[in-house]
Amino acid sequence: xxxxxxxxxxxxxxxxxxxxxxxxxxxxxxxxxxxxxxxxxxxxxxxxxxxxxxxxxxxxxxxxxxxxxxxxxxxxxxxxxxxxxxxxxxxxxxxxxxxxxxxxxxxxxxxxxxxxxxxxxxxxxxxxxxxxxxxxxxxxxxxxxxxxxxxxxxxxxxxxxxxxxxxxxxxxxxxxxxxxxxxxxxxxxxxxxxxxxxxxxxxxxxxxxxxxxxxxxxxxxxxxxxxxxxxxxxxxxxxxxxxxxxxxxxxxxxxxxxxxxxxxxxxxxxxxxxxxxxxxxxxxxxxxxxxxxxxxxxxxxxxxxxxxxxxxxxxxxxxx
Numbered sequence: 001x002x003x004x005x006x007x008x009x010x011x012x013x014x015x016x017x018x019x020x021x022x023x024x025x026x027x028x029x030x031x032x033x034x035x036x037x038x039x040x041x042x043x044x045x046x047x048x049x050x051x052x053x054x055x056x057x058x059x060x061x062x063x064x065x066x067x068x069x070x071x072x073x074x075x076x077x078x079x080x081x082x083x084x085x086x087x088x089x090x091x092x093x094x095x096x097x098x099x100x101x102x103x104x105x106x107x108x109x110x111x112x113x114x115x116x117x118x119x120x121x122x123x124x125x126x127x128x129x130x131x132x133x134x135x136x137x138x139x140x141x142x143x144x145x146x147x148x149x150x151x152x153x154x155x156x157x158x159x160x161x162x163x164x165x166x167x168x169x170x171x172x173x174x175x176x177x178x179x180x181x182x183x184x185x186x187x188x189x190x191x192x193x194x195x196x197x198x199x200x201x202x203x204x205x206x207x208x209x210x211x212x213x214x215x216x217x218x219x220x221x222x223x224x225x226x227x228x229x230x231x232x233x234x235x236x237x238x239x240x241x242x243x244x245x246x247x248x249x250x251x252x253x254x255x256x257x258x259x260x261x262x263x264x265x266x267x268x269x270x271x272x273x274x275x276x277x278x279x280x281x282x283x284x285x286x287x288x289x290x291x292x293x294x295x296x297x298x299x300x301x302x303x304x305x306x307x308x309x310x311x312x313x314x315x316x317x318x319x320x
Contacts, residue, residue, distance in 0.1 A: 003062065016195040101262060146207050170226040244317060
């Protein structure tokens with residue numbers, strides 16, 4: 001198939017392009033050429049800003065389009081005005097959901113309905129903007145639209161370092177501060193599993209909405225799966241961390257258990273995607289590959305997690 005990728009050189013998009021090439025598709029990239037411009041030198045590129053240069057896409061028809069980098073309607077409108085395609089895949093997010101009180105949510109659960117003014121993406125506007133984009137795509141493309149809602153994406157080339165933080169910390173000597181209850185749940189999706197599912201659904205010209213996430217496990221299982229050797233760990237209760245001023249997600253994958261998050265995380269039901277063919281590699285494999293990638297890339301300054309001094313201070317205060 002002749003496939004246009006909007007984005008395609010950073011993390012999720014990069015893994016999707018690799019999977020497309022592996023399966024023999026003809027891939028064209030449309031992006032600004034700023035993120036990892038040296039990857040995929042063999043591919044045709046249409047250079048441009050999606051808001052200013054989308055008209056460059058109007059000269060061709062694409063069998064499929066995969067949009068990996070839209071955040072706001074202002075990003076999307078110019079694309080939809082100029083694109084001609086048989087199938088459009090939009091990478092959205094599980095952050096569109098508004099209510100996690102009843103456990104893992106299904107694709108038909110409530111989403112943000114408010115219209116966000118302006119164009120600034122923040123923690124508060126990210127989910128609502130994605131909903132607005134989903135609605136635009138559904139209105140314009142109808143039965144040609146596939147919407148993928150991934151959970152927290154992990155794996156090699158992750159620019160957020162959320163999962164990388166734990167792979168590195170839990171493969172050191174410690175002591176390591178572990179947040180929350182051992183029974184609280186966590187969930188993720190390896191970028192390569194996400195890419196495999198996205199491409200396979202594109203090939204089928206599947207439509208509709210899919211939550212794409214791994215099966216949830218307890219934080220205790222998460223830690224034991226990633227930890228290597230004799231590692232010294234200290235578990236800190238939600239209340240202790242909150243009392244010390246630690247913010248939600250300041251420690252990656254940590255959300256305090258509450259009425260809004262009774263299992264301590266944003267969890268989705270993945271049965272629809274699994275029934276459609278979603279396959280999941282082991283957490284251990286994701287961790288191993290991510291750790292190897294971080295060593296190869298020389299990752300030392302992590303963007304996520306506590307700095308060592310703050311962690312030491314918290315560990316000391318918890319032992320008093």
